[in-house]
Amino acid sequence: xKKKIHYSTYIYWAMGLFxxxxxxxxxxxxxxxxxxxxxxxxxxxxxxxxxxxxxxIQGGGNYSTQLVAGIMVPKGWNARKNxxxxxxxxxxxxxxxxxxxxxxxxVSGLSWHQAAKKMFGIGPNLVDDMEWIVFRSTQAYxxxxxxxxxxxxxxxxxVGAENMLVSLGFYIGSSIENLRPEDTDYxxxxxxxxxxxxxGEGDLIDFINPQLGTVQPVKSLDNDIITLTFDGGVTNTVLxxxxxxxxxxxxxxxxxxxxxxxxxxxxDTKLTDIGGKKYLIDIWPRGFFKVDKDVxxxxxxxxYTDITGTKSVGYGNTDExxxxxxxxx
Amino acid sequence: xxxxxxxSWPLMLVLCIGISSCKDELGNIRTEEAEKDxxxxxKVIQLTRNGExxxxxxKLEDFKxxxxxxxxxxxxxxLPFVVSGSGKYRLDDPQYPFSVVLSPTEGKxxxxxxxxxxxxxxxxxxxxxxxxxxxxxTYQYDCERLNGGI
Numbered sequence: 290x291k292k293k294i295h296y297s298t299y300i301y302w303a304m305g306l307f308x309x310x311x312x313x314x315x316x317x318x319x320x321x322x323x324x325x326x327x328x329x330x331x332x333x334x335x336x337x338x339x340x341x342x343x344x345x346i347q348g349g350g351n352y353s354t355q356l357v358a359g360i361m362v363p364k365g366w367n368a369r370k371n372x373x374x375x376x377x378x379x380x381x382x383x384x385x386x387x388x389x390x391x392x393x394x395x396v397s398g399l400s401w402h403q404a405a406k407k408m409f410g411i412g413p414n415l416v417d418d419m420e421w422i423v424f425r426s427t428q429a430y431x432x433x434x435x436x437x438x439x440x441x442x443x444x445x446x447x448v449g450a451e452n453m454l455v456s457l458g459f460y461i462g463s464s465i466e467n468l469r470p471e472d473t474d475y476x477x478x479x480x481x482x483x484x485x486x487x488x489g490e491g492d493l494i495d496f497i498n499p500q501l502g503t504v505q506p507v508k509s510l511d512n513d514i515i516t517l518t519f520d521g522g523v524t525n526t527v528l529x530x531x532x533x534x535x536x537x538x539x540x541x542x543x544x545x546x547x548x549x550x551x552x553x554x555x556x557d558t559k560l561t562d563i564g565g566k567k568y569l570i571d572i573w574p575r576g577f578f579k580v581d582k583d584v585x586x587x588x589x590x591x592x593y594t595d596i597t598g599t600k601s602v603g604y605g606n607t608d609e610x611x612x613x614x615x616x617x618x
Numbered sequence: 619x620x621x622x623x624x625x626s627w628p629l630m631l632v633l634c635i636g637i638s639s640c641k642d643e644l645g646n647i648r649t650e651e652a653e654k655d656x657x658x659x660x661k662v663i664q665l666t667r668n669g670e671x672x673x674x675x676x677k678l679e680d681f682k683x684x685x686x687x688x689x690x691x692x693x694x695x696x697l698p699f700v701v702s703g704s705g706k707y708r709l710d711d712p713q714y715p716f717s718v719v720l721s722p723t724e725g726k727x728x729x730x731x732x733x734x735x736x737x738x739x740x741x742x743x744x745x746x747x748x749x750x751x752x753x754x755x756t757y758q759y760d761c762e763r764l765n766g767g768i
Contacts, residue, residue, distance in 0.1 A: 506668065510751030514667055514676070514698055561675065571675050573698040582702065582724075617752035 316343055316474030318439070322459050324481040328448050330489025333371075336360065336446075340461045340477060341439040344432040353431045354463045358385060358442045359405045359423035361412070361458025361480075363496070365508070365618070366449035374424040378440035385424035385442075396467045405460055408468050412480030413456045414496040418507045425464055448486050450618070453494040457481040491614045499523045501602065502593065502611040510615045511540075511574040511586035517613075519593045519602075521566035526602045531595040534560045534568045538591035539610070540578045548586060549578040554596050568593075574615075588614040653712040654735055657687045660744055660761035662697070667757050683761065691720065698757075700748040701729050709733070718746065 318341035328334045344352055356376060362368045374385040394404035405421035442461060458480050462468070466475035483497055494507065501523050505516045519534055528534055536559075537552040551558060557577075560568035574586050590610035592601040604611045662681035664673045680696035685707060692704040705722035709715035710730070720729045732747035744761040 506752070506755050508752050509755060512698065512700075513751035513755050514665075514672065514757070569675075571672060576696055576698060615751070617754065 317341065317461060317463070317477050318343060320459060320461050320477040320479050322479060322481055324457060324484055326483070327485040327487055330450050330452070330486055331447055333445060333447050336444045336457065336459070336481075338442040338444070338459050338461055339439065340442070341437065342432060343437050344434060346432075346434045351431045351433060353429050354465045355429045356383075356385070356426040356440075356442070357388075357401075357423060357460075357462040357464050358425075358444070359401075359421050359458075359460035359462075359478075360444045360446075361406070361409070361419050361421045361460075362446065363449065363451075363453065363455055363494075364418050364420050365451055365453075366446065368420075368446045369422055372422055372424075372444060372446040374442060374444050376426065376440055376442045378430075379438045380430050380440075381428075383426050383428055385426050388423050388425050394468050396469050401468075404468050408470070408476070409458055409460060409478045412458050415499060416494075416496050416503070416507060418496070419458070421458065421460070423460070429464075450490050451486065451494055452489040452491060453486045453496065454483055454498070455486075455494075455496040457484055491616060492612045501526070501606060502591075502604070504613045508617050510617065511580075513615075514571055514573050515613075516569055516571050517560075517591070518567060518569045519560060521568070524606055526606050527600040528593060528595055528602055531600065533596050534562075535594045535596065535598070536560060536570055536572075536591060537594050537598065537601060538589055540574065540580070540586040541588050541590065542585065543587040548580060548584060551578065552594075552598060554594065554598055560593070586615060588612060651713040654709060654715050656685045656709070656718070656735070656744055659684050659764040661764050662759050663743075663762050664760040665757065668755055681759075682764070698750055700731065700750055701725060 321339045323337040323339070325334060338358065346352055358374055358376070360368070360372065360374075369387065372387070376383055376385065388401040390400045390402070392401065393399065394401045397404040397407060399407060401423040402421050405423050406419070409421065411417050411419045458478065460476065460478040462476040466472060468476060499520060499522075501520055503518045503520070505518070506513065509515050517536065521528060521534075535554040538558075539550045540548040542548050558570070560570045562568055574589070578586065580586060590612050592603050592610055594601040603609045660683050662678050662683075664671065665676060665678065665681070666672065680694060682694040682697065683699070684692045686692075689706050689708065690704060691707045693699050693702060695702075701720055701722045703723060705720055705725065707721070708719050710717045710719055715733055715735070718731045718733045720731065722729070734743075734745035734747075736743050736745070741762055746759045746761070748757055748759075749755055750757055
């Protein structure tokens, strides 16, 4: 019995030593991305990732793996339906396939897409309406010692119909290494500079810059309960020293006609102070404006005011109102 | 040791007779699941949107829904809900319901709400799950009977 324990200890030591050498001396180069600064709504765009492999295999031998690559985009793009990925390398070119939701990433126990989101997050974006989508090469590739190569992964997808300013995420990894939290050699990721979608529907959705006014959920209809937030910490405004902040809001129909306006400073329009110069108010628009059953609110225009209603702050700290359009897609 | 062996046979026999005699009695116990009764005046005590608890930020005291014994329901005007006004209701299965089916008086289509009926702190709770606007937004209403009954 003692002998058996003795042998197994040696085996574990040997495996650990092998892994330590292998992990310490093999890996991927840092990733760099080429992302256009803007694209028109629904346009098909190519995002390019440059990376490389640096195999340093002690004692020779082969290292076989499949290439894994992922991209983080706004959910509203529905990129799972039209995203394609391919790669070019000195070892051959190939296409990649999306990893099935049912296949779990072994370390996290989540799907690869969920695991990537848990591991890499949403980067510099402030609003979490993002999804990671992970692909894998259809073929495995073998490397021998010092067989350094550079390779390029191209991701193509449609950018969706909404105007937005967003930072996109990119990931390259090795299928046999999974997404181990402690690993820094086999998973390389980065986030792009601001990418803008123009000529699209609705008001600009700015995922990156701190906003004076935001609405949650990002997508809703007039029968949803929505939360309007005023962040007075973003910049100095005329409401800086006001003890209470109120909502002045107009409801418009599809044609832009005014349905109702509420500009009284009452308990119903007072925002709740949640600290850090942030205030919020939850409203159910249909109930808030008491609209008839056959009337539908298409969008809101609103300001934040003091208790007298004379000092007000609009979009970008101007006299223009904040705007919010009710839509699901 | 021999004594134990000899004694064990009668003991086993007694045990078997005992078990077989219980069988009929157990068989006679009614195990039929009772029909779920959701009639009553319900008030919303907790409301979540996409998992975020909004209960402390909303005035829940006006959020009420009545399920009447005659199969009709009525929803308070101030309650954000998937349907408004009144209509008829039924459970998809009276004994093992997974959903409440609402047939609004003025609406054309039936609305199916996911339904839970747990007992929490000794009180029967009615939990309804729905989307009020966009299907991507999910709301859960946890309700208790107004009169405090179970």
